[in-house]
Amino acid sequence: MGEDIAVTGIGLVTPCGVGTEPTWEAVCAGRPAARSDPTLRDAPVRMSCRVPEPASQQGRLWRLDRGTRFLLTAAREALASAALDPAEWVPGRVAVVIGSAAGGVDTLETQHRKLLTAGHGALSPMTLPAFLPNMAAGHLALELGVTGPSLQTSTACASGATALITACLLLQAGACDIALAGGTDAMVTPLCTAAFAKMGALSRGDHDPEGASRPFDKDRDGFVLGEGSGLLVLERRQHADARAATPLAVLAGHGTTSDAHHPTAPHPEGAGLRAATAMALASAEAGIADVDHINAHGTSTPLNDKVEATVIRELYAGHPPSVTSAKGALGHTMGAAGAIEAALTALTVARRTIPPTANFTAPDHTTTGLDIVRAARTDQPISLALSHSLGFGGHNTVLAFTAA
Template identity: 45%
Template sequence: MTSPPPAADRPRVVVTGIGVKTPAGNTLDEVVAAVMSAESTAAALVDELVDRQAPVRFACRVPDFDLEPYLTRRELRQVDRPTTLALCAAVDAVRDAGLPPIPPDRVGVHLGTGIGGLPSMEATALDHGADPMGMPVHTVPRTMANSAAARIAMRHGFLGSCLTHTTACASGTNAIGEALRRIQHGELDAAVTGGFDAAITTIMLSGFARMRALSLRNDDPGRASRPFDADRDGFVMGEGAALLVLERRDAALARGARIHGEVAGYATNSDAFHIAAPHPEGAAAAACMARAIADAGLRPAAIGQVNAHGTATRLNDRAEATALHRCFAGQAPPVTSIKGVTGHLIGGSGALEAAVALVCAGRRTVPPVANLTTCAEADRIDVVAGAPRQVALAPVLSNSFGFGGQNACLVLTPGN
């Protein structure tokens, strides 16, 4: 996408619907309450992952919920867990938005995923690898990374751009930002956008563990995810989906829609440094933040809080703290990370964090980081710990940084 028109000439874009399926709850209110309490959702696994002797045997799973209101029995046979979570979250988001009749070619679907249908690929290989002719008939549709976006478009009859963005852990944020651009350019009037992943599999847990990216606290899962803590030892795998409905603000106001807030700014760039490690000096990440803030027509001092990527890996947290210090010239606003509660939803993380950040900003509250006892980056940033902190009503910056040096940032403004 090219740059959007100047701020004064482009339509403002607001969030009118939010749907979530997460380890911390299946409604936005449940998730925000869990985040404010700073209680981890990580728990020991009791399934085949243990039998396969995965080096990490805990994660943050989405609790079981009733699928009958969302999917027919036929659909359940055709879709895998990642797509199921995305479809259900999308249904909730569209219902929350109460979209009126809009020409279907003016509504798009933009989703982000870092892993796509890997759970189905892994299960199919394990169950049918020795019998290729016995592969299930739905193998390909279940494993396609774009299945979720396509099925959401099919379910609702949306004929606009239907795209799947894969930029590792920045996928959900990039999806929201690119949907924003489509609306700002006049290509769409509304979009269902966000991210999803369900990567609690033997391959993913073992692969990330081999890279020393995952926490190995098998004996204490609830204290394993500890962003910015001096004793952090890696992230905790989570799963889930968060979907937002974006609309032109003028159309939303005209129909009397409830508005959660505005997506005011977006930027994305690349470290171009290492396939897994962030650049330690954080120059590109800092530039990405600054560009998102400028895109919103703001200066850094206007930002009231930061929802950090904050994975609880040593390299990521240190680099992000450095980038924040650079972007805000040593005066960064209060910083939080919700991954201590939810774990890392990979492609779903940025979308969930943007939704939570928008609500928290509207409530003038910064949630505390779970399991934070001694902040290793206290010399550079002000990380909130212990209890929620009250702040002034102001825009919030939400960061996402992915493997491959993928940086993506959103600025969200609460209210109309």
């Protein structure tokens, strides 16, 4: 892939906590964040994984979509983690690349309800700047004074991972020296919940929200809708070394493919995921036998987990890597998931600790054969770890992380 891309900072806002350490602690404890959600009392599914609101409504923050507020909070932590001060960098040499599956859909739904109930005079003048798909990246660039490339990627649930790949390409092309890359989404809304429920994608475990998200488990019946943001600071290794930064991990390779099979279902043999894995390993100058750990997409839906499990079992026959899915604890954070899970994978490599898959108790015949970490965190030296992210539209991304 060329020069190493160092991960020098991480910021997380998730249903498990506002900040990297609260999130890491909860995920490592296998503590699910799903709860009954009063805002969904009229929805067909009345539970979610919500983020504790991290930002006040003071100043101009009230103008921003909920997902953008998550992003700004994650960015502050990521910059502190990377020991970066926007007052000291060259703003034209910094890029912002943010993934989102739905843009500011929370704002859009809220303002549309106002239009229908109270007329156009009730609309906020900030409706468009809050919900347009590019505006999370735009607001972050504005907040930090970044004048380099500012982009938004949208590949459904792979959006955050696609943003990281795009940032790598910008760094390798010399278009920037620092990239703030990740994802954000706030899709726990009545419309999104009802739409996913209509598709049959959501768990119907309202009677036991904490036990509803069950990646790879025999009793899985769908995902729990979540929200959040993950932001990683990426730099070429030489640039990080020049400013005496301490990398957390190295983003050593990546692969991305399309299934061209079905709008929402994965390819039945996982052809795109297999190809993306091969690309990621080739760019990392590694092979199947080098993979120690996989942070799986692991949505808790019957079909996704079956296909992903089959790919892992067949690709790594004779050399099974440990496998975990954070969605048992976090729910499915949509366009933010790829970035949040990439951050967790980087931390897994750095700390040699693998979080368990919350609520996984036993496989069914489709997930048998995987070395799924269950019940408690596991200590394991890791040379190479992969993070899978898949999305509606047939998007497949695989990120490869190595120790710094």
